[in-house]
Amino acid sequence: MSTRFGAVFGATLAFALLALFSCSTLSLILQIVATKGAEVTVETGYIYVLTMVGGLVSALVIAQLSVTKPGAAPGVGGFQPESTFGIYATNSVVAVYLFVWIFTGLAALIVGVMLYPNANKTISDLGTTWLGLAVSAAYAYFGIKPGGGAAVPEAATVQPIASIGQQLQQQIDQGKITFDIGKPELKDELLGTNNGTKVTSKLQSLVLELSKLSPVSIRISELLRPSGDSHHVAGRAVDIGNEEIANSLLPLVATDAKVTQLGIDEIIFDAAVAGDADRNKWNYDVGLKHSYDGAALDDHKTHIHFAAAA
Ligand SMILES: [Zn+2]
DSSP states (O other), rough: OHHHHHHHHHHHHHHHHHHHHHHHHHHHHHHHHTTTOOOOOOOOHHHHHHHHHHHHHHHHHHHHHHSSOOTSOOOOOOOOOSSHHHHHHHHHHHHHHHHHHHHHHHHHHIIIIIIIITHHHHHHHHHHHHHHHHHHHHHHHHOOOOTTSBOOGOOOOOOOOOOOHHHHHHOOOOOOOOEEETHHHHHHHHHHOHHHHOOOOOHHHHHHHHHHHHHEEEEEEEEOOOOSSSSSTOOOEEEESGGGGHHHHHHHHHSSSHHHHHHEEEEEHHHHTTTTTTTTTOOOOOOOOOOOOOHHHHTSSEEEEEEEOO
C-alpha cells in the first residue's frame, strides 16, 4: 500500500467515525434541547456506539496533539506530504477533524453538563470526559505539565487515562457489569457515589478486572454490609450472584499468579455447585490456597465471594 493511498484510506475512515460520533451525539443533544431537559432515553446499542466511537475519536485527537511540536500546526502521524498541495490538504483534513470534535464535545458539555445534567447520562458523561480530554490536549499542545514547568516535547506522551469510576461506568454501559434486580444501591456503591462507607479502590480495580476477564457479564449481588464479621463491612468484598459462570470465570482467576496480580485476599465458593468433587477447588484466603469448613462452604453456594487485599 503506497503512503498516499494509506493516508487517503486512513483519513476516510477517520472521517466516517467522526461523522458517526458527531451525528449521533448532536441528534441526542437536539432531543434534549427540544424537550427542555426532560429525561431522554435511547437504546443501549446507540449508547454503545456513541461511547465506543467517542472514546476512539478523542484518543485520536489526543494522540495527534501530543505528538505535535508545541505551538506547531498539527499534521497527520507518519504521513510526510511531498508537495505544497499535500501539506495544505493534510492540514485542512486535520483542522476540520479538530473543529468538529471541539464543536461536538462543547455542545455535550454545555447541554449535558451545564444546562440539563439530568436529561441523559451518556451526554453528561461525554461532556465531562470531553472537558478532561480537552484540558489534557491543551496542556500537551502548549508543552506544559499540569503541575507547572515545561515538558520535554519529545517525551510528552499525554494519554487519555480514564478514571477507575469512568472505566467501571463504561463496563456497566456495555452490560459487562450488571446488578441484582431490585438493588439500585449496588451501582452507587460500586462507583463510590453512595453515602457513608465506600468500597476501596482496590476492590473497584478487582471488579473491573473480573469484568474484563469474564467471558460473560458478571452480576453483582452484594457489596457493602452494615455490620458483621466479613470484609464486606470494610468495603473490600463483592459477591457475584450469577454463580453459574464459575466454570468459565474461576479457572482464569483462581491461580496463584492471577490472585497475586489482581490483589485478591479471598475467594470463597462451593465448587460442588459447579459439579466438582473438591468443594474448595478455587478457594483462597489471605492470597493463599485455602480450605474452608463445611459451614462456610454452605454459605457460598448461591454466589462467588471475592475480597480484595487491604
Ligand atoms: Zn461475600
